Amino acid sequence: MKTNLNRPKEAFDYDVVVAGGGPAGSTAATLLARYGHSVLLLERDRHPRFHIGESMLPNMTPIMDRLGMDWREGNLRKQGAEFIDESTAQRIRFSFASQAPTYQVERARFDARLFENAARQGADTRQNEAIVKVDCQADGVTATSSRSIHRCRYFIDATGRGILMGRAHKSIRRLDNLGRFALYSCYGNAGSPAAARLFETGIIQIVLLDIGWLWIIPLTGRRLSIGLVVKTPRPQDVASHELFQRSIERSPTLTELLDGAEPIFQHRVEADFSYINRKRHGLRYACCGDAAGFLDPVFSSGVFFAAKSAEMIADRLHPALIEGREGDPNLHLPDNAVYEHGFQTMHRMIERFYHSGLVYNLFFEADRDRRIKTEVTCLLAGDLWSENNFFQQGLLTGRCGNFQVTGDR
Numbered sequence: 001m002k003t004n005l006n007r008p009k010e011a012f013d014y015d016v017v018v019a020g021g022g023p024a025g026s027t028a029a030t031l032l033a034r035y036g037h038s039v040l041l042l043e044r045d046r047h048p049r050f051h052i053g054e055s056m057l058p059n060m061t062p063i064m065d066r067l068g069m070d071w072r073e074g075n076l077r078k079q080g081a082e083f084i085d086e087s088t089a090q091r092i093r094f095s096f097a098s099q100a101p102t103y104q105v106e107r108a109r110f111d112a113r114l115f116e117n118a119a120r121q122g123a124d125t126r127q128n129e130a131i132v133k134v135d136c137q138a139d140g141v142t143a144t145s146s147r148s149i150h151r152c153r154y155f156i157d158a159t160g161r162g163i164l165m166g167r168a169h170k171s172i173r174r175l176d177n178l179g180r181f182a183l184y185s186c187y188g189n190a191g192s193p194a195a196a197r198l199f200e201t202g203i204i205q206i207v208l209l210d211i212g213w214l215w216i217i218p219l220t221g222r223r224l225s226i227g228l229v230v231k232t233p234r235p236q237d238v239a240s241h242e243l244f245q246r247s248i249e250r251s252p253t254l255t256e257l258l259d260g261a262e263p264i265f266q267h268r269v270e271a272d273f274s275y276i277n278r279k280r281h282g283l284r285y286a287c288c289g290d291a292a293g294f295l296d297p298v299f300s301s302g303v304f305f306a307a308k309s310a311e312m313i314a315d316r317l318h319p320a321l322i323e324g325r326e327g328d329p330n331l332h333l334p335d336n337a338v339y340e341h342g343f344q345t346m347h348r349m350i351e352r353f354y355h356s357g358l359v360y361n362l363f364f365e366a367d368r369d370r371r372i373k374t375e376v377t378c379l380l381a382g383d384l385w386s387e388n389n390f391f392q393q394g395l396l397t398g399r400c401g402n403f404q405v406t407g408d409r
């Protein structure tokens with residue numbers, strides 16, 4: 001049943017227009033449609049479309065359950081994350097054995113399934129239609145697309161790194177102290193014994209380098225997603241394919257894994273991906289997912305934050321639409337602190353990864369302290385809102401440097 005409005009129904013085409021059919025947009029559209037609101041979900045491209053970002057977190061599972069998605073099929077179970085320094089042979093593995101099951105996914109297929117699910121659950125979905133302009137007024141929103149004009153009561157910006165509202169409001173703050181650019185490719189026919197072992201565990205490996213780090217993500221179909229994230233600006237004197245190739249060749253782990261494997265596509269580049277949108281919500285609009293901010297790929301938190309922020313917006317908006325309160329510009333203020341708590345935790349942890357030797361000073365020592373290992377594992381799983389994670393409290397209060405690994409407790 002669609003929302004019963006206090007105003008003439010014909011004044012609006014939809015209760016909510018959602019721009020962007022990635023994980024954030026599809027999550028928001030699905031939940032609002034399930035609540036009974038009329039929703040239009042618009043995607044600029046056409047699914048399945050390529051997207052980087054295959055590694056998911058265990059705390060994504062409750063959201064997938066809520067969306068009615070079974071994501072076991074076609075994806076590789078991810079059993080944890082491993083950090084490796086090849087120069088010292090140090091490595092540490094954080095196991096997700098006691099966490100909800102999560103997966104390494106092929107994003108083209110994963111995102112397409114989420115989008116189709118939104119349609120199945122009642123959202124009106126359209127592809128090859130981009131929102132180009134949004135006008136939010138006290139009496140409603142006019143969302144102009146490449147094909148039409150849509151009048152609605154509320155607008156959700158889920159345009160990812162398109163950051164539609166953030167660009168319009170000039171509210172994007174770039175973060176230039178995290179990863180600066182990424183080069184990545186996907187390799188097929190990965191048939192080496194080392195690759196076979198990795199496919200069995202499904203863990204993501206993170207190989208530390210002087211210039212940044214490499215990700216190794218095993219996927220179904222004997223494929224490996226390989227990426228290099230560099231923490232300095234792009235060098236002018238080295239071509240990106242050389243940098244990528246050289247980093248792979250110098251890594252014994254990758255040399256062994258990729259023996260006999262073939263790149264499926266030429267390496268691709270993403271740069272300047274770290275930013276915060278300082279105006280995530282306002283009069284009749286809210287931003288979720290990358291449109292609200294993106295930190296860095298290192299702890300694989302992007303899709304989780306996308307879905308989580310979309311869920312928070314949908315849950316807050318639902319009663320407001322019922323009661324006709326959606327025009328309150330401060331509607332989402334009560335959720336700010338909750339969102340920030342999770343986002344800031346990840347931000348601090350990523351800053352420490354790049355600048356304070358987090359992996360060397362803490363991760364590599366974590367096997368000696370069960371509590372710290374458990375607490376780090378929880379954060380890596382996306383469990384960011386628990387009340388008794390002392391490591392997290394240390395991160396947020398800036399006292400993380402005081403953490404000492406003191407032996408098994």
Ligand SMILES: Cc1cc2nc3c(=O)[nH]c(=O)nc-3n(C[C@H](O)[C@H](O)[C@H](O)COP(=O)(O)OP(=O)(O)OC[C@H]3O[C@@H](n4cnc5c(N)ncnc54)[C@H](O)[C@@H]3O)c2cc1C
Pocket residue numbers: 019020021022023024025042043044045051052053054055056129130131132158159160161162164182227270273288289290291294296297300301302303304306
């Ligand atoms: C190098 C790199 C590696 C990453 N690795 C991981 C990882 O391993 N795990 C992880 O969880 N995250 C990872 N991420 C981040 C993750 O991919 C994103 O955080 C996630 O895709 C955000 O979801 P979203 O729905 O907000 O945006 P998107 O997935 O980008 O979806 C936005 C959609 O909006 C559409 N769109 C854009 N503009 C418009 C418009 N005007 N009108 C209509 N539609 C529009 C786009 O076509 C797109 O389909 C990585 C990011 C980078 C840069």
